Structure formats: structure tokens, C-alpha cells
Amino acid sequence: MRLFLWSVLALTSLAVAAPGSPSDCAHKVKESVAPPRGWTKTKAAPADHLIELRIGLPQPNFAVLEQHLYEISDPFHERYGVHLSKEEVEALVAPHPESIQLVDEWLASHGIPSDALSRSPAQDWVTIRIPVSMAEEMMKTEYHVWVHDASGAALVRTTSYSLPEHLHAHVDVVQPTTSFARFRRDAATYHFAGDAPAAIKTDAPYISIPSAYNGQVNASCNASITPTCLKELYNAVGYVPAAAGENKLAVTGYLGQNANLEDFHLFNEAFVPEAADSTFDVVYINNGTNDQSPDAAGIEANLDTQYAFGLTYPTPRTFYTTGGSPPFIPDDLTPTDSNEPYANWLEYILSDPSPPQTISTSYGDDEQTVPESYAKRVCASFAQLGARGVSLSFSSGDNGVGDGDSDPATQQCYTNNGLNEHKFIPAFPAACPYVTSVGATWYIPEEVYYISGGGFSNYFSRPAYQELAVDTYLSKLVPGTYAGLYNPSGRAYPDVAAQGQFFNLFVGGVEGQIGGTSAASPTFAGLVSLLNDARLARGLAPLGFLNPLLYAIGAVFPDGFNDIVGGSNPGCGTEGFNATVGWDPVTGFGTPNFGNLKDLVLGDVSAILEL
Structure with a gap:
């Protein structure tokens, strides 16, 4: 699959999306954050830098899952301790088939077929491994290398990204884009x-x-x-x-x-x-x-x-x-x-x-x-x-x-x-x-x-x-x-x-x-x-x-x-x-x-x- 994606990278510099295809639709900003305090933007991200892009599809029945969670965790409820199976939970967080279809069509329009995707068991997350240059084209954004001033940690991130407007109701989140978490361990002095x-x-x-x-x-x-x-x-x-x-x-x-x-x-x-x-x-x-x-x-x-x-x-x-x-x-x-x-x-x-x-x-x-x-x-x-x-x-x-x-x-x-x-x-x-x-x-x-x-x-x-x-x-x-x-x-x-x-x-x-x-x-x-x-x-x-x-x-x-x-x-x-x-x-x-x-x-x- 990696060879396939590098081929896609080479072709995308020459190819033009067909008129009327999902990639040709008008984009609208999906998420934007202010330049993060304590981070310095140093340079454009290398075009061939690979990222695992995770696309979260909406979970329309999450409120039902939450209700189940509170009932089975409430010691005063008759369902206390009656936990759900893996399959029951996955059914409750599964996205609408329309969301899956539209996201798949969008990815396919950029040369990424369905069989090249990685999906969570509930199909509520789609993961693709692509170069920064392709992510920038797909989301009409620019990635940079950002350095954390205090620790020296560096991340490849953007402060804003866009999606085709018709996808906004079918995508909750795409990361890594605007997240500047460093995910550190909690420990006092050894x-x-x-x-x-x-x-x-x-x-x-x-x-x-x-x-x-x-x-x-x-x-x-x-x-x-x-x-x-x-x-x-x-x-x-x-x-x-x-x-x-x-x-x-x-x-x-x-x-x-x-x-x-x-x-x-x-x-x-x-x-x-x-x-x-x-x-x-x-x-x-x-x-x-x-x-x-x-x-x-x-x-x-x-x-x-x-x-x-x-x-x-x-x-x-x-x-x-x-x-x-x-x-x-x-x-x-x-x-x-x-x-x-x-x-x-x-x-x-x-x-x-x-x-x-x-x-x-x-x-x-x-x-x-x-x-x-x-x-x-x-x-x-x-x-x-x-x-x-x-x-x-x-x-x-x-x-x-x-x-x-x-x-x-x-x-x-x-x-x-x-x-x-x-x-x-x-x-x-x-x-x-x-x-x-x-x-x-x-x-x-x-x-x-x-x-x-x-x-x-x-x-x-x-x-x-x-x-x-x-x-x-x-x-x-x-x-x-x-x-x-x-x-x-x-x-x-x-x-x-x-x-x-x-x-x-x-x-x-x-x-x-x-x-x-x-x-x-x-x-x-x-x-x-x-x-x-x-x-x-x-x-x-x-x-x-x-x-x-x-x-x-x-x-x-x-x-x-x-x-x-x-x-x-x-x-x-x-x-x-x-x-x-x-x-x-x-x-x-x-x-x-x-x-x-x-x-x-x-x-x-x-x-x-x-x-």
C-alpha cells in the first residue's frame, strides 16, 4: 500500500480532478485555532512527510450509548452491572451509511480507494497514511513544523483546515491537524x-x-x-x-x-x-x-x-x-x-x-x-x-x-x-x-x-x-x-x-x-x-x-x-x-x-x- 500511495503522490502533481467530482466541490473551513501560545512556526512541513490522518465520522446514536452507560453504572438502577458486548457498543457508535459513502467518494476522488483505508470496527474512524502534500490538497491547508519553546518538542500541524461543504455534516474531526497536545507523563521529581x-x-x-x-x-x-x-x-x-x-x-x-x-x-x-x-x-x-x-x-x-x-x-x-x-x-x-x-x-x-x-x-x-x-x-x-x-x-x-x-x-x-x-x-x-x-x-x-x-x-x-x-x-x-x-x-x-x-x-x-x-x-x-x-x-x-x-x-x-x-x-x-x-x-x-x-x-x- 505504501508503494501505491507514493504513486498517488507523483500523479497528483499532474492530475486535475474531473469537473463535478467530490474533490472539485467548494471547500469551507471545518476547524480553525489561534496560533498556539508557547509554540513557534519554523518552516513549511516537508512535502513527503507522512502522516496518519484520522477521520472521525459522526456517531448519531452516541446519546443512546451514553444512556446505557449511565444505567449500567448506576448502583440504584435495575440494570446495574449488565454491561454491553463489543458488538452492541459498536452498533451504537456506527455512523450512517451515507457518511461512510460520502467520505469514501471524497477519498476516491483523490486517488485513495476504499480498500486502501483502515477502518475501526464500528467504521466510525477512517485512517489513511499519506504525504503532507496530499493532505494539504485534500483539506486546502498548509502544514508547518511548529516547535514548543519550552521543551523543544516539534509537531507538524496546521491552524486551520477545510473540507468540501457537503462533508461537514458527515465528518466530526480530522487529526492530526490542529491538535498541539504533547501528551506528557505526570510525574514529580525522581x-x-x-x-x-x-x-x-x-x-x-x-x-x-x-x-x-x-x-x-x-x-x-x-x-x-x-x-x-x-x-x-x-x-x-x-x-x-x-x-x-x-x-x-x-x-x-x-x-x-x-x-x-x-x-x-x-x-x-x-x-x-x-x-x-x-x-x-x-x-x-x-x-x-x-x-x-x-x-x-x-x-x-x-x-x-x-x-x-x-x-x-x-x-x-x-x-x-x-x-x-x-x-x-x-x-x-x-x-x-x-x-x-x-x-x-x-x-x-x-x-x-x-x-x-x-x-x-x-x-x-x-x-x-x-x-x-x-x-x-x-x-x-x-x-x-x-x-x-x-x-x-x-x-x-x-x-x-x-x-x-x-x-x-x-x-x-x-x-x-x-x-x-x-x-x-x-x-x-x-x-x-x-x-x-x-x-x-x-x-x-x-x-x-x-x-x-x-x-x-x-x-x-x-x-x-x-x-x-x-x-x-x-x-x-x-x-x-x-x-x-x-x-x-x-x-x-x-x-x-x-x-x-x-x-x-x-x-x-x-x-x-x-x-x-x-x-x-x-x-x-x-x-x-x-x-x-x-x-x-x-x-x-x-x-x-x-x-x-x-x-x-x-x-x-x-x-x-x-x-x-x-x-x-x-x-x-x-x-x-x-x-x-x-x-x-x-x-x-x-x-x-x-x-x-x-x-x-x-x-x-x-x-x-x-x-
């Missing part, structure tokens, strides 16, 4: 063991924590987190997975992050001795790699695998390694765009007939760097997974209410829409309403970890499941607090939290420590996987999309979480939001009490919550 920031010291061997296992946590956990510490703190000591033949857990890896097996063995020998000889499956997506040389060991990949899998042994576990990472190097002889790794993972996991019941991701970006049309399509993919019974957790970000890129002089954060307005900067995918967003705590007793990302989406409206919790929080704010800096009617996040600092891990054969919400997400996902294990062992369905259940528990069953009160998540020249009793946009409802949650999800959830 340091060698012994060089950690000072923790609160105590002379007692144990710290009294009433909600913990046996009401106490080893004092060493205050400066050195291990799986045992987390099990003690979150009341999970003694639980042994019983559905290892059915329950599955996964973490995702991007940007060349390698999960080192020797480090995994060292970690288990030190902290999970019963799992010393265990391993995990590796799934390679889009030419993903997992280099096992010690100097290639990835801090993020090791953190995710060591903790998510260390908490859940012997549950079957998978590390997804997805290829593609910025920066693009514009001087390559045969340049290939590889800046959209997340789309490749979504394509793979949606095609999997039996995905893991729990998946953790510790990567994301600022919501404003992702065009709203694309963010909503990606978010809709998470809804598909939730409807099939998959629980998705995402780290909430490590920059409080900001983006880590505030103005050095004023410390203020600015919008990326050309207006340069002073605003808080929400995170994505953490602010998608169909995922569970995990903030961070530190120290024992637990406190707010000030980096914990949280706030309110500018793209997604507040879902019904969190109306009560968020209204209650907002009613406590002094009138006018941060007026104009955030969207009070937007989807609020995070939903929950977990420990996020002083995590002991092995990297390249050396023990070190790390923190961040990237530690909190695999921790929370590990405990969710254990809850799924308990349900599956009883013949019950997995939990699937968690948020309606979490907010129901938070409203009437406070013992399900350890509420974190006091502290805030500063950013953008402000103190950020404060952590209060109940839900807040810093730590959500707080950290999990596994023992109490297990008893709840193994019983009649709706009956217990109604007591």
Missing part, C-alpha cells in the same frame, strides 16, 4: 533513595490511623512507600485474589517508556517476595518497544508496573507499550509523523474482544492543547470501554490548577485561544466525564499533596452524577472566589485520590523514589482491580465505569473513603482550590478504604446505600 525530601518524623514504630488495617501504619511508610504500606494504609492487608483466571489489570506506556523486567524482579524480591518469580505480559502497539537494557529503563513504566502489579499479585497483568513520541525531527531523510500515540492505543483496545477490566494511565496534557472536537471524540471512546465493563483511571496532573507553564513574572496561566486570558488550565483526559481522575496525597496521616491537579473542564459540562457533590463544594466558597478563572458548570475533577510521593522503586538496577499523581493512579487502579477480583469470584460483574458508584458512596457512605481536609493545589498565581469535608477539586472524595469498599460492592449496593 531521586535516589536516601535523598528524599524530609518527611514528618516519629519515634513510635507505628502511626495510629483509625481507618487503616488494624488501626495503624508502620512509621517507616511516612518517608518510604511500598506495596505493604499502601495495603496497611488502605485497609487491604490479607486480601488474596481469588479470580486470577478471569480478572485482568493493565497499565499503559508511551513516549519510549520501557518496563524493565529485571527491575520488576528486584522490586518484588524487596517488597513483594511472594511475587519474586512473577512477570507480566507485554503488548506492542504501533511499533512500540520495551528495551531491556538497564540504561533504557523507564521511570514511569517501572513505577506503573511495579505498583499496580505489586498490589494485585497473582492477577494477570499487561503492559501496553505504544510507539510514537515527539519530537518530530524535521531533517530526517524519510520523516514520519509519530505524534499521536494515544490514538493508536485506543484503536487497539477498542478492537480487543476481551480487554482488561481495569486500566491505569499516567499521561495527559492541558485540555486547551487538544481541540474540543477531538477531545470529545477521544472521551467518547472511553465511554465505549466503560459500557463494556472497563474501569479507567487517569492521573489528574501535577500542576495544581495550572499547566506548569505560567508566566515567570506574574505566575499567571493564559489561554491558548489567541486571547491570552488569565485562566486556570484543566487537564485532559483527566477532565473527561467517562474516566476516574485520581489526585494525590502524601505523608501519614495523609495530607493534600499540593501538586494534585484539579479543577473544572472548559469542554465537558458537569455530569449528573456529581451535581450534588460539586454544588455542595461550590456553596462553601466565598462568593466571587476565582471568578472568571474557572468554569463552575464544567466537569469537576479529580474524583478520588491516593498516595503520591516517596514511592520506592527500582530503575536500572538502582533503588530510588518518585512521586506524583502518576503514582496515585496505578495505586488506585490496583485497589479497583482487587475489588473487581472480589466481585468476579462471587460471580458478579466487574465494576466498569466507576464514577456514578463513587459519587453515590461519597454521598451516603463516608466510610468508603478517607476524607482529606486542609491544604490546596496552588497554581496560576493563586492558592488554588482548598480541600474540605466531602468532595473537593483537590483530592475528590479522598483515598480508598478497600476493606469497607469490598464489603459494599459484594453486597446489594443499592440497598446498602439506601440505609
